[in-house]
Amino acid sequence: MQKIIEASNLRVSFGKTQVLKNVSMTLHKDKITAIIGPSGCGKSTFLRCLNRMNDMYDNFKLEGAISFKGDNVYAKETDVIEMRRRIGMVFQKPNPFPSSIYENVAFGLRIQNINDKKILDEVVERSLKKAALWDEVKDRLGNSALRLSGGQQQRLCIARTIAVESEVILFDEPCSALDPTSTRKIEDLILELKKHYTIIIVTHNMHQAKRISDFTGFFHLGELVEFGETKKIFEDAKEKLTRDYVRGDFG
Amino acid sequence: MTPLRLKEKVIESTFFLSSSLAIFINLAIIAILTFESYGFFHKVSPIDFFTDTQWTPFFYDKHYGILSLFAGTFLTTVIALAVALPVGLISAIYLSEYSHSRFRVSVKPMLEMIAAVPTVVYGYFALLFVTPLLKNIIPGLASFNSLSAGIVMGIMIIPLIASLSEDAIHAVPLMLREGAFALGATRLQVVRRVLLPAAFSGIAASVILGVSRAIGETMIVAIAAGLQPRFTLNPLVPIETVTSYIVQVSQGDAAAGTIEFQTIFVAGASLFVMTFILNTISYGLRKRYMQAYV
Ligand SMILES: Nc1ncnc2c1ncn2[C@@H]1O[C@H](COP(=O)(O)OP(=O)(O)O)[C@@H](O)[C@H]1O
Ligand SMILES: [Mg+2]
Numbered sequence: 001m002q003k004i005i006e007a008s009n010l011r012v013s014f015g016k017t018q019v020l021k022n023v024s025m026t027l028h029k030d031k032i033t034a035i036i037g038p039s040g041c042g043k044s045t046f047l048r049c050l051n052r053m054n055d056m057y058d059n060f061k062l063e064g065a066i067s068f069k070g071d072n073v074y075a076k077e078t079d080v081i082e083m084r085r086r087i088g089m090v091f092q093k094p095n096p097f098p099s100s101i102y103e104n105v106a107f108g109l110r111i112q113n114i115n116d117k118k119i120l121d122e123v124v125e126r127s128l129k130k131a132a133l134w135d136e137v138k139d140r141l142g143n144s145a146l147r148l149s150g151g152q153q154q155r156l157c158i159a160r161t162i163a164v165e166s167e168v169i170l171f172d173e174p175c176s177a178l179d180p181t182s183t184r185k186i187e188d189l190i191l192e193l194k195k196h197y198t199i200i201i202v203t204h205n206m207h208q209a210k211r212i213s214d215f216t217g218f219f220h221l222g223e224l225v226e227f228g229e230t231k232k233i234f235e236d237a238k239e240k241l242t243r244d245y246v247r248g249d250f251g
Numbered sequence: 252m253t254p255l256r257l258k259e260k261v262i263e264s265t266f267f268l269s270s271s272l273a274i275f276i277n278l279a280i281i282a283i284l285t286f287e288s289y290g291f292f293h294k295v296s297p298i299d300f301f302t303d304t305q306w307t308p309f310f311y312d313k314h315y316g317i318l319s320l321f322a323g324t325f326l327t328t329v330i331a332l333a334v335a336l337p338v339g340l341i342s343a344i345y346l347s348e349y350s351h352s353r354f355r356v357s358v359k360p361m362l363e364m365i366a367a368v369p370t371v372v373y374g375y376f377a378l379l380f381v382t383p384l385l386k387n388i389i390p391g392l393a394s395f396n397s398l399s400a401g402i403v404m405g406i407m408i409i410p411l412i413a414s415l416s417e418d419a420i421h422a423v424p425l426m427l428r429e430g431a432f433a434l435g436a437t438r439l440q441v442v443r444r445v446l447l448p449a450a451f452s453g454i455a456a457s458v459i460l461g462v463s464r465a466i467g468e469t470m471i472v473a474i475a476a477g478l479q480p481r482f483t484l485n486p487l488v489p490i491e492t493v494t495s496y497i498v499q500v501s502q503g504d505a506a507a508g509t510i511e512f513q514t515i516f517v518a519g520a521s522l523f524v525m526t527f528i529l530n531t532i533s534y535g536l537r538k539r540y541m542q543a544y545v
Contacts, residue, residue: 053433058351085435095426098449108434111444157430164434 004029004168004198005050009064012045014057019045021222022064027168027215032190032199034209034230036245037219043202046219047170050200051087052080068168087168088161093177094153096145096160101128101137104145104156108164123163131159132189151182155189162197169193171201175208187212206246210234218242284523287516294510300517306480306496308514315514317521319482323397323490327472328465330401330486331408335461338405339412340454344442346413347420359417362410370407374474377403382475391487395477398486404471408461415460419453419540420446456536463529467522469494493518 005027012020019042027033035043045054052073054060066073073083085108096104103110105124114120124141128134133155137148145156154174161169171190175183183205190199191212203209209216210230217227218241226233226242237243292300295315303316346355381399386392423446431441447454477489478499491499497518505511 051433053429056429056432081435081437084433089429089433091426091429091433093426095424095430097427097430097445107431107436107444111431111434111436111440160430160434 001031002029003027005066005068005200007046007049007064007066010046010049010066011063012042012049012054013061015059019222020049023219023222023224024064025217025224025227027198027200029198030194030196031214032194032201032212033215033217034213035200035202035217035219036204036206036209037225038245039204041219042222043219044172047089047172047200047202050168050170051084051089053084053089055080085164086166087170088164088166089170089172090154090157090161090174092173094150094157096148096153096156098144098146100142101145101148101156102141105159105163107160112164127159127163128156130162130193131155132185132192133159149182151178151185154178154182154186158186158189158193162193166197168198168200171199171203173202173204176204183208206234206248218245220245281523284516284520287513288520290508291510291513291517294513304482306491308500308511316482317493317518319480320491320493320496320518321521322482322484323472323476323480323492324466324494326397326484326486326490327401327404327468327476327492328462330398331404331465331468332458332462334402334405335408335412336458339409339457339461340416342409342413343416343420343454344446346417348438348442348446355417359414362414365410368407370468370470371474373403373407374400374471377471377475389487393477393488395475395479395489396487397472397476397490400472400474400476401486403475404465404468407468407471408464411464412457412461415457416450416454419450419457422453422540423449450540452536453540456533456540459529459533459536463526463533466529467494467526469498473498493522497522 003026006025007027008024010020010023011018023042023046035046037043048054049062049066050068050073054062062074068083068087072078097107099107102120102124105127106120109115109120109123125134125138128137133152136152137143137156145153148156154177158169175186178186187208190201193199201209201213213230215228216230216233218225218233218237218239220241226237226239228237233242234246237246300315300317302318303314304318305314305316306319307314346358350358377399378395381403382392382394382396385399389398392398427445427449428441431445436444472492473495476492476495478491478495479489480491480496481488483490497515500511500515503511505515
């Protein structure tokens with residue numbers, strides 16, 4: 001097992017509120033890591049530290065270190081743009097751009113000034129296939145992405161991320177706005193993606209974490225209470241807090 | 252009926268009457284415009300009105316070609332827009348996407364306050380400051396011209412376009428920005444490829460409203476652009492707009508019922524139709540972007 005991301009002693013605050021306290025976690029390549037915990041415990045904040053999405057808040061402050069394949073993510077010389085391409089993100093609510101299906105997938109290439117139609121066509125097709133959406137949309141790539149169903153939109157957002165050749169995909173509760181059928185489709189897709197991508201998924205759904213993840217981290221009040229193999233966390237956790245949470249006794 | 256019920260009834264009718272009064276006055280204005288224009292077109296053929304290139308109601312050789320007034324209105328409006336659109340839009344983008352939120356919150360009301368400056372002040376600013384300044388650069392510039400009137404009109408419209416476009420850009424959901432950032436977009440790319448297209452109808456609405464303001468603007472052009480109807484697109488010579496013609500004639504002593512008197516109303520009616528159409532389009536566009544994201 002190869003480690004790909006390593007967070008050590010992360011302390012994160014927004015203004016005066018400390019949100020993460022001394023979080024250390026190692027993420028393995030081509031595995032699915034689930035992050036669970038009650039609302040407001042800092043799951044999204046942790047996830048967004050990994051691709052520097054918190055940078056857009058003026059009052060964001062981070063201490064400690066995150067490395068991605070040995071490079072310090074928060075070093076001065078880090079190319080944030082490049083970093084975000086390699087560590088993609090799929091959000092809680094599907095957020096396709098108000099343009100065509102095709103342009104949504106091509107977006108990440110166009111902003112790199114790749115406009116060659118042959119290349120774009122190929123990447124769009126490949127990405128949509130990998131996101132298990134191709135068959136549903138191949139006849140209407142020019143249609144507005146906003147007319148797709150919620151589940152299709154979410155898979156489009158995954159395709160958009162894959163198109164820029166990301167290595168890691170961060171999912172922040174990607175199914176919380178979806179019905180059970182679409183949820184199942186996304187879960188199957190994530191399992192499929194695991195072959196080539198490292199996946200970190202925040203989820204509220206214990207069944208989802210149990211079903212798809214290899215590792216699970218349990219957050220509580222900004223601390224990583226316990227981290228380990230999913231089977232262990234769900235069946236034989238060391239901490240009482242973890243046992244109570246996965247049994248559904250709180251949160 | 253109890254006294255309380257009676258009081259309520261009286262209040263209710265007062266409200267009803269005042270709102271009906273506002274509507275009634277507007278309808279009356281439209282009726283008068285229509286009536287007087289009807290009288291006008293009894294004497295002048297609509298074909299002449301829309302094709303003749305001279306407007307000389309007070310000369311011995313009378314011509315009633317509205318085109319020369321339209322040309323003045325068009326010219327000043329285009330110049331105003333050339334100033335207001337880039338500056339207003341860039342300010343809007345800066346305020347919404349680059350500035351500190353504290354800055355944004357304090358500047359927005361200031362923008363709206365600038366709109367309270369009486370336009371007569373802008374008019375004299377154009378005549379006594381901008382024109383002399385431009386004369387240094389452009390030797391052939393007449394003392395009254397559409398260039399400085401248009402530029403100053405543009406300055407006047409900047410806050411309107413900036414404020415309304417800022418509303419439209421700011422209303423684009425945060426999650427769209429985040430989606431683009433997460434794919435490695437720079438801030439400028441987010442603006443250009445996500446925010447401007449998403450806010451397009453709102454920005455267009457603000458621009459059309461600005462155009463409508465420019466077309467209806469009176470004092471600046473009456474003071475600084477001259478009062479000489481001229482079918483031209485040369486920005487350096489005196490012209491006359493539809494609005495400044497109305498001011499000019501209203502100050503004179505055109506007697507009711509005469510054709511001179513009726514020209515005021517036919518010019519007013521053209522103005523009304525133009526701004527009404529533009530405001531309707533602007534309203535429709537704004538409704539569209541509000542629906543898209545609420
Ligand atoms: N940009 C921010 N500014 C201030 N506080 C924030 C910001 N983002 C998150 N927080 C706070 O940090 C805490 C953790 O938030 P979050 O990471 O979103 O929790 P979770 O995803 O686990 O529900 C919450 O109390 C939230 O209010
Ligand atoms: Mg969250």
